[in-house]
Amino acid sequence: MREQCLYSNLYIPVHLYLYFSGKGETMVEEKDEDYDAETDARNAYSEIQKKLKKNSAALDALEFLEHDEYIQGLIDHANNVAINRFNYNDHGLTHSRIATRNALSILDLLNKRGISPNTVREMTGTYEDAQLIVLVATYLHDVGNGVHRHMHYHHGILLLSNVLDALLSRYYQPRKAARLKASIFECIYTHDEAVPCISIEGGCVTIGDGTDMANGRARVPFSKGKVDIHSISALAIKRVKIREGVEKPVRIEIEMTCSAGLFQIQEVLGPKIKTSGIKDYLEVIGTVDAKERERIFERIEFDKNVASR
Ligand SMILES: [Fe+2]
Numbered sequence: 001m002r003e004q005c006l007y008s009n010l011y012i013p014v015h016l017y018l019y020f021s022g023k024g025e026t027m028v029e030e031k032d033e034d035y036d037a038e039t040d041a042r043n044a045y046s047e048i049q050k051k052l053k054k055n056s057a058a059l060d061a062l063e064f065l066e067h068d069e070y071i072q073g074l075i076d077h078a079n080n081v082a083i084n085r086f087n088y089n090d091h092g093l094t095h096s097r098i099a100t101r102n103a104l105s106i107l108d109l110l111n112k113r114g115i116s117p118n119t120v121r122e123m124t125g126t127y128e129d130a131q132l133i134v135l136v137a138t139y140l141h142d143v144g145n146g147v148h149r150h151m152h153y154h155h156g157i158l159l160l161s162n163v164l165d166a167l168l169s170r171y172y173q174p175r176k177a178a179r180l181k182a183s184i185f186e187c188i189y190t191h192d193e194a195v196p197c198i199s200i201e202g203g204c205v206t207i208g209d210g211t212d213m214a215n216g217r218a219r220v221p222f223s224k225g226k227v228d229i230h231s232i233s234a235l236a237i238k239r240v241k242i243r244e245g246v247e248k249p250v251r252i253e254i255e256m257t258c259s260a261g262l263f264q265i266q267e268v269l270g271p272k273i274k275t276s277g278i279k280d281y282l283e284v285i286g287t288v289d290a291k292e293r294e295r296i297f298e299r300i301e302f303d304k305n306v307a308s309r
């Protein structure tokens with residue numbers, strides 16, 4: 001009954017299925033004690049490289065982002081401010097890479113089902129250009145936190161203007177570079193749920209960002225004593241997988257070790273889904289794999305109508 005109350009107000013406006021394997025609230029025991037942010041970051045980096053292997057400009061841009069001292073300084077400082085002054089979770093290199101990998105996966109899955117990025121649809125560039133936009137925007141989306149959390153999606157644009165000119169001039173003539181620069185800034189500006197997305201690329205960046213919510217992101221604030229629903233619910237997310245959907249082009253699978261993880265889906269990912277502009281292309285599946293003596297629910301499904309009440 002407790003579970004029923006907890007989930008009855010779910011409002012995420014997409015198909016959300018919650019499966020309970022029914023084994024209890026043993027989040028502390030279930031935590032991945034071997035979590036290693038460096039391994040996570042390294043894996044995400046190599047997965048991005050694989051996704052971009054046929055796109056030489058984007059692959060080169062990735063190496064630029066990874067090795068440019070100014071850019072890495074921005075990411076480091078944004079993370080420092082987010083963690084030490086706001087007690088937030090990881091906003092550093094690991095988050096940049098994981099969010100980027102997720103965003104590029106979503107872009108590919110949408111494209112595979114005929115949902116072309118705006119760059120292609122509006123004939124302002126190629127699919128490879130759209131990949132580069134999503135890559136750069138997602139990788140850099142949070143650097144504005146280094147100025148202030150408030151309006152961080154705006155501050156990043158000020159910090160990045162010159163370095164993006166340098167980056168884009170490696171591959172594009174000024175006229176096209178200007179288009180891509182504006183598109184990258186658009187995606188950074190709309191990554192936060194405060195600003196609605198206006199392109200497929202922007203939606204990919206927003207959901208890529210929102211789906212980096214596995215427990216490793218909260219480890220630092222939790223270890224510093226931040227015990228609240230934000231850190232507890234983040235620790236309850238074991239794994240997030242992005243794959244081809246069944247009814248919709250993209251399926252987001254979220255494995256939880258404890259029901260508290262629902263807070264992350266409802267309050268962190270949910271608002272991003274709502275403002276992403278791509279919510280109709282997403283299906284979200286939540287599973288709770290916990291050790292409990294009694295099974296409370298075997299399966300709960302929320303379809304679009306129920307969820308949007
Ligand atoms: Fe952000």
Ligand SMILES: [Fe+2]
Nearest residue numbers: 095141142209
């Ligand atoms: Fe972010």
